[in-house]
Amino acid sequence: MHNATLKSLSASLSARAFSSVELTRHFVNRINQLNPKYNCFITLDPERSLKQAEAADRMRSAGRGQPLTGIPIAQKDIFCAQGWLTTCGSKILSNFTSPYDAHVVERLNAAGAVTLGKTNMDEFAMGSSSETSYYGPVRNPWDVDKVPGGSSGGSAAAVAARLAPSAIGTDTGGSIRQPAALSGICGLKPTYGVVSRYGMIAFASSLDQGGPLGRSAEDLALLLNVMAGFDPRDSTSLEREWEDYTRELGKAVKGLKIGLPEEFFAKGAAPDVVRAVETAVGEFRKLGCETVEVGLPNMKLSVPVYYVLAPAEASSNLARYDGVRYGYRAPEYADLPDMYKKSRAQGFGPEVKRRILIGTYVLSHGYYDAYYIQAQRVRRLIARDFAEVFKRCDVIMGPTSPTTAFRIGEKMGDPVQMYLNDIYTTPANLAGLPGLSIPCGFDGKGLPVGLQMIGNYFGEAKMLGIAHQFQQATDWHQRMPPGIQ
Amino acid sequence: MKGGSITIDVDGRKKTVRLTRAHLEEDAGKSLHESFRDLTGIDLNRAGTPLLEIVSEPDMRSAQEAAAYARVLHKLIVEDIQICDGNMQEGSFRCDANVSVRPAGSDTLGTRCEIKNLNSFRFLERAIEFEARRQIGILEDGGKIVQETRLYDAERDETRSMRTKEEAHDYRYFPDPDLLPLEVSDKWIEEIRSSMPESLEAKRRRYVSEYGLSLDTALQLTSARDKAEFFEKSVRATDIKLFPKIAEDIANSTLGVLMSRANDEGLELSRIPITPQQHAKLRERVADGTVSTSIAKEILDAMWAGERDPDSIIAKRGLKQISDSGELERFCDQVIAGNAQQVADYRSGKEKAFNSLVGQVMKLTQGKANPQQVTEILKRKLSGR
Known part of the structure; x- marks a missing residue:
């Protein structure tokens, strides 16, 4: 049951091979048994989940079943879900029960999906290892001494460990794709504006985008079909016709032009990672794809640009956590300013504080032009590089992350090393482009390697089709972490 | 902007x-x-x-x-x-x-x-x-x-x-990423422009040019929107071609009797018990000679008290102005016959005596006589022609 794809689960539910209640109970049991080992979930509420499952079973009996009806989905704890503790991995929201649903959650609920639990994550999605959580680090199912990547590490590890069939996450600088790569699963960051950010706790508003994590491209397509859609409550949500993201799954990739940016294969990437990605590219050639060398000359500036813009937006977005209206409030303080200071000092972890300080600094008078404005200019150059490249190819491929999963604690003392892990993922966020990561092999230690695909705007269906064809020809996405049955 | x-x-x-x-x-x-x-x-x-x-x-x-x-x-x-x-x-x-x-x-x-x-x-x-x-x-x-x-x-x-x-x-101001640049189309601007209420200043100018009001009257009407609106709705309810001078009468009535009654009762003009349409009808009855200005005040009181339609008030109370010259001549003859002293005074040059004679005719007709006609008839009769 826990190894089936969304499509086959949906078929089984539809054929009454088992009920949603049975399916949900199965995953709840697995979580009870295995979560202590991986720390994927912050909040579980089996009673609530099973009630949803009962409702889903009724929906199916009444003939109102949709593809996701009755399927348990794990939600990153950044999505507000009514009645659920919604912490964003932070002490400052450790007492926050959301009074409303995020748009994505509304849509999942309307489709009859079951909320399996809220997954662990880097605090406020700031991190690439899921170690900065107030609720402790998530462990990689492939090697529990390693990180699962981040910030959607709880969602990625839950899917990898078969604690959830699929999950949802968010990606500001790689937070869906990088943990998908390090945990050996699939993850998609859609085009900016495709998925509403309403009720998704804001980190860097111009970069944040919700997306699915799952075990196959097909599963991602089914999830995105429910997640995507216009929402007037997010001013950057795009008003577009509904599209079926599964529509290109059956399409042959023969004649497709794959762009290989030299910058993605430069010295920074680990040899094992490059080897696995190149092998995968070879597989695409076998399927009839052509490859072209392309250049993204400004890509090397992505990490510095990202680490100016994202903290700048974060410092503004996180100003709302003042201990006044909701969230953590310091128990003792002298006066109002002291209450603000103590609540924030005690409520935020060190990485969040570091980014608030960076953001505050780059936005302050006298530095604003040199940092923020300059970064915005370079951001435009990066987007222009992609526009040029997409004149010559259909899709770009390269590694998702320069390394496979690293040791827990290994990079916590060196933020720059941690930030450099985002080198291949931040460009898509800065340009607003869709990015996908799928498993494509292993390093010498048996840790999964992710292949990243970056498409042109609204290229999700095409990318999912390409990935699906690859997954028809290979079985990397079906490999299971050791010890998982 | x-x-x-x-x-x-x-x-x-x-x-x-x-x-x-x-x-x-x-x-x-x-x-x-x-x-x-x-x-x-x-x-x-x-x-x-x-x-x-x-x-x-x-x-x-x-x-x-x-x-x-x-x-x-x-x-x-x-x-x-x-x-x-x-x-x-x-x-x-x-x-x-x-x-x-x-x-x-x-x-x-x-x-x-x-x-x-x-x-x-x-x-x-x-x-x-x-x-x-x-x-x-x-x-x-x-x-x-x-x-x-x-x-x-x-x-x-x-x-x-x-x-x-x-x-x-x-x-630390910076462009809010959640507030995207707005494209304001010329069409949108035009839509808003055309749906904007006319400014009081523009109304003032128009009242002078379109209705021929004096600047002073126009200023008074446009000192507050409720006055201007009541005035304008009243004028619009009348046939200005039939009664070319009615706008001025409506302005005076709005600023005079209606405003003072509204003030007395602490009401805004939009809340008084008389609608601009009823008001307009009353002023038309003055303009076409059906009732005199003084009778119009009496009708207004009745309208204010709840009898809405001026025409039915006029009919019910028989307030229609007497403009029939034969009838008026009889009333005048009656007054001349009964007031020999005033007639003599007038004939000897005391102009004031004439007003008293007109007043007698009005009294006799309970105010319904057309005062202009009465003046003409009395003058003719007293001059001995």
């Missing part, structure tokens, strides 16, 4: 204040200090509502001019474009005053201080006056003005420092 200007009137002198720009913000919450002993209450009820900030050029030279400017702006927003209730106590309309002083004869402006959130015209004037005296005092003592934001304490009638310019730098 950039540019524009506002004309103010201070002690009969006209002055133009240039506008720098107008922009939209969202209102924030407000802190409440009263009735929270040692604590601050935060009222978020206003948070997120649209706030229009209108910035003027440094064109005002006194507290009186500033207050006059604020009053004109207040009227414009509350009455003309009706986008705000203008309640100053609740902060729906408030002013930030930038004040600087300079030696007489100098043409460079001094360093300014901004006084925030003044919520009455009186406080605005007093705060500016205090602030100007404060700055003059500093300069005369050889000091320098520090650019800063200040608060006005109405109880003590003084301004106090809130934050200095250095701290203002910590605002």
